[in-house]
Amino acid sequence: xxxxxxxxxKFHLLGAFLVSMGCATLYKFGIAEPRKQAYADFYRNYxxxxxxxxxxxxxxxxxxxxx
Amino acid sequence: MLASRVFSLVGRRSISTSLCLGAHGHAGVVKAEEYxxxxxxxxxxxxxxxxxxxxxLSAQQRALKEKEKAAWSALSVEEKVELYRIKFNETYAxxxxxxxxxxxxxxxxxxxxxxxxVILIWQKNFMYGPVPHTFTDxxxxxQTKRMLDMRVNPVQGIxxxxxxxxNEWKK
Numbered sequence: 001x002x003x004x005x006x007x008x009x010k011f012h013l014l015g016a017f018l019v020s021m022g023c024a025t026l027y028k029f030g031i032a033e034p035r036k037q038a039y040a041d042f043y044r045n046y047x048x049x050x051x052x053x054x055x056x057x058x059x060x061x062x063x064x065x066x067x
Numbered sequence: 068m069l070a071s072r073v074f075s076l077v078g079r080r081s082i083s084t085s086l087c088l089g090a091h092g093h094a095g096v097v098k099a100e101e102y103x104x105x106x107x108x109x110x111x112x113x114x115x116x117x118x119x120x121x122x123x124l125s126a127q128q129r130a131l132k133e134k135e136k137a138a139w140s141a142l143s144v145e146e147k148v149e150l151y152r153i154k155f156n157e158t159y160a161x162x163x164x165x166x167x168x169x170x171x172x173x174x175x176x177x178x179x180x181x182x183x184x185v186i187l188i189w190q191k192n193f194m195y196g197p198v199p200h201t202f203t204d205x206x207x208x209x210q211t212k213r214m215l216d217m218r219v220n221p222v223q224g225i226x227x228x229x230x231x232x233x234n235e236w237k238k
Contacts (some may be wrong), residue, residue, distance in 0.1 A: 004112070035170045035223065053220060054231075058216035 120156045128153055201202050 056064045083157035124132065128149070134142065135150060141151070200206065211225075218226050230237045 027207050038227075055216060055218060059185075060213065062074045 105158065109155075109162050111159070111162065116155075119154045121153045124153065 031049045052064075055061055057066050103223055107116045107118050109121050110116075123129065131146060131149060132153075134146070139147075201210075215229050216224055228237050229235075
């Protein structure tokens with residue numbers, strides 16, 4: 001009957017800390033890091049002029065018709 | 068100020084009539100109303116409630132209470148339990164015991180979700196008109212081709228899933 005609040009509070013404080021740190025870690029290594037990697041990989045060998053020519057040829061640019 | 072004037076007019080009547088009648092009828096002592104007395108309550112954080120659980124004791128229970136005034140080693144186990152039950156309604160174990168209510172709640176929730184599903188299916192079948200022409204397969208595939216031509220979301224989105232060399236979706 002002693003320390004009812006203290007025991008409950010200790011349990012929940014530890015749990016809350018672990019859950020929130022766990023969520024943050026999972027997000028960082030599951031979502032944020034892969035996203036940064038994907039952008040790095042995409043732009044490493046990106047050639048904008050080649051992309052422009054491809055879009056022009058497909059006919060989606062109104063002021064740069066394929067002709 | 069006006070409010071206090073009104074109160075003095077009504078002030079004589081603020082004490083309830085029944086209490087006044089009661090006061091005059093019992094030699095000056097007012098009988099306590101039921102709701103003003105302390106009550107018994109089973110609560111985990113209040114281990115010793117203000118009153119005992121059983122208020123009016125039967126003859127048997129009163130005899131037991133008299134026996135309680137003597138040495139407690141003379142009491143049998145059943146008598147001790149009886150004394151406990153006079154004082155308390157539920158033990159802590161009984162108080163903390165869970166119920167099966169969650170099954171009822173879960174069943175109710177799932178039932179109403181199902182009912183909603185039936186209603187939605189009926190609506191799609193009998194009530195709604197046709198969807199717009201922009202949802203047909205031809206339109207959607209032309210739309211997707213245009214998105215790929217425009218290089219929409221090339222890093223992680225739709226264009227990243229398309230293989231331009233083989234002209235098909237990436238595996």
